[in-house]
Amino acid sequence: MSPILDIRGLTVSLPKQADRPYAIKDITFSVNAGEIVCVVGESGSGKSVTSFTVMGLHDKRALTPVAGEILLQGENILNASDAKIRRMRGEKMAMIFQEPMTALNPVAPVGDQIGEMLEIHTNLSASKRKAKVLQAMRDVHLPDPEKMYHSYPHQLSGGQRQRIVIAMSLVLEPVLLIADEPTTALDVTTQAQILSLIKELQERRGMGVLFITHDFGVVADIADRVVVMQNGEIVEQGPVDQVLGAPEHPYTKMLIAAVPSMTPPEREEVTGETALSATRLNKQYGHKGLFGGGRVVDAANDVNFIVRRGETLGIVGESGSGKSTVARCVMRLIDPTSGEVLIGDTDIATLREDKLRPHRRDIQIVFQDPYRSLNPRRTVGQSITEGPVNFGVSQAEALDRAKRLMSIVGLAPEALDRFPHQFSGGQRQRICIARALAMEPMVLIADEAVSALDVSVQAQVLDLLEDVRDEFDLAMLFITHDLRVAAQICDRIMVMRKGVVVENGPTAEVFSNPQHEYTKALLAAAPGHGTFDKESA
Template identity: 45%
Template structure:
């Protein structure tokens, strides 16, 4: 647990929230999502607000800077006092002075928060110029210093880069640099590591801790990831249905949780073990020497001077009813491997499915096989069309494969029932559902074709931990019932351990270690595997008291 500064000057009260109530206009009237909460935050301290999706965490964070949409309303009795100023009653001029200057904010997904049309330098300079009047060469020098401070290598070379040219960890560091540009007294970090791999998560959180100690700023950490909280927070508030149901020091909450909901959150972070490995059968999928190399072209004639080896000489086998976990940092080649197996990327090497070679098949020849090879993506909201009803989304694959309308309706109802959703939701749209429900819809869309193999690409990374547990249990049930084979791609080693019979550890496109999951987790052989497990060890430490 981090140490709390003893300097009384540092420990002065910075933020005080009193009886905060937030309601949203809806078709059925106003719906209260934050139901009268109180908390305080002092300089130099970190307060973690923890809870499931829909508990009111992010709404609370946005309310602190009055960034909620017009449909949101606060109660007249609510107070948000920042250095004595009530944010809810402040003028627009006062708010502009607070936002981005005295209070910085890091959002969950930097790719949607950064402007894709502006360079990194321009986006950071904008805040400096707006609040401090810093421009020209002095601003560039300041930007370079910020990028160095947040750990961007060779920052001068990154000034003209656009967000899509950076990795996920680099984009998050740029977001932190923007938030710190004007030396804020309070940093609000809303799910700052959700989409990052385990080593990058550790780097970002350690970076925030170092910057906090250096600048003596307060941090409000919004998260559903309890594994990061114990090591990086001084105090914790646990939220459920808009209320704070438990609060205390990090040590108190983890060692002696009093509320049943807190105990549920702590328990849901452990997903148990996979089912017993199935009896030996003929392999369903056999991969040998698979390579995906992207050419690097330079010069006027765009000649190929080298290759980016995204996947380099990967081989494995997979049986019906078995799960292969694929783990590695961002950029290791995990997703590229999955796309190559689906024949959505050109590759070299051999791919045999049900004993038949498919590596030579073109798009048209692959179409009949698509129903047997399905994929479930990371973000269910992004992968489900907002203009299509649930029924049309689940039915789409059946239409492509020429199923009769009556059969389509029957299969859609069956698939929705299989994932724990009733057929009465077919006329509703994705935005009407929670994250966990949307992921169940995505699973139903894949399941409706009765596939043999499912590729699961980070299927739970956008979900809170208790919802993750529900989805994991659903996937286990479906695997047992239908003898499905899974390729489970994830940076979450806890999920990999709980789901996988076999594991591939990837780094820079190569498999550095593979074998039985228990063997790799208990006796890792490769230094990189040991590094990944060490980076994730905070989760085990955090929950050891609950075991």
């Protein structure tokens, strides 16, 4: 049987000023009917370029296929006319994307957006189109399709939007589905549902799926075969059991080893003095209308915790759980509605801004996105020294401190004169950590601080966070949606859902003996749970 998609010796060149001549080089692999092939790699590996080139959606100003062929059911896409490729898109191959939030047109009802596919490729009457759209929406298990047909994307959740995109891509029953990180932007429980939906539809229709991901957990759950890419080249490919069970290439081995284990290491109870505590912390958004209307959301409801020096408390939850709200209240980036926040023994929950300022240095934060949390027009040195100088440290001393911190976070002190764009994501996160440490805080908050990083870099930054916590005797509040990361770094864990803490305890206990249903659901939904954590089961 000939494969549905056959990529042979595909090479795509980059423009001259790029850091390497080819985005992808000599790529050869195939996807058969009824098969899910995962292309896995870190950022810059060329996995997305590969998928977009198949669809003919690559950025044609920068990327040029210069060698090889892409055969879709025997027909070379690279030689096809624009009209021909347009016909193939949707009819023979379809794509789902990473960001369900932005992949749909915000000003058109979702039903019409699915129907557009039929409008382009078929001559069906309007009523037949609508019937087909509703059927497609039922196929992806959307509730109440008749009503949702007229909804706009912003009225739906991320998971529902991704289902709409899937319904849209599959309404014409293509033979090949390309999925580019389709679950990366979703919560774990939603991710598990979308993965099983893709698998269900793929089995029912016998189509081939080209699945792009960076997450080995997802690979373990869904792949039949795996293609591992690094710097634009394939380093290893084979059946999933072989690649995950007995990887041959050192890069594959490194990637698999870098997946954090769900089994927390043994940890001793930390008994240092209490650095941060929250008591009956509440944060409400919105307000009651004049006539009882309006809507009040409890973003955080009766949250209590303490963090000792030298200890890491993890707050784990999905989007909307209130974990970031808690971090922001504790930082006083937003004002809590009620409750106490003690730093040392000062309650900062209701302090006026001028009284609060001296305490700001005691509590510092590292944010999720290292690309946006440093001012692009200031040198790294300026960013790091700004805080201490604001608190009366002399410029020379602040610079001295910045140099010391740069070597602590593993960067050259000379790099202080450079600008953020000259660093990689992992390096920038190191800079953000140095910036936080420059204030000599008692408490360090890491708000999804490793979520945007590749796994290999993630492991290094986690190690660094643990090192600086010990070296400076910090109390650390670690906010994350990722249970694997939480297992590795946290001494204790708080699980939040819809603003409420549902479970709270030492990490090992929460993982081995979860009490609350929601915690159990979260643990079960973690991708690759069956493959990477057999020993713990």
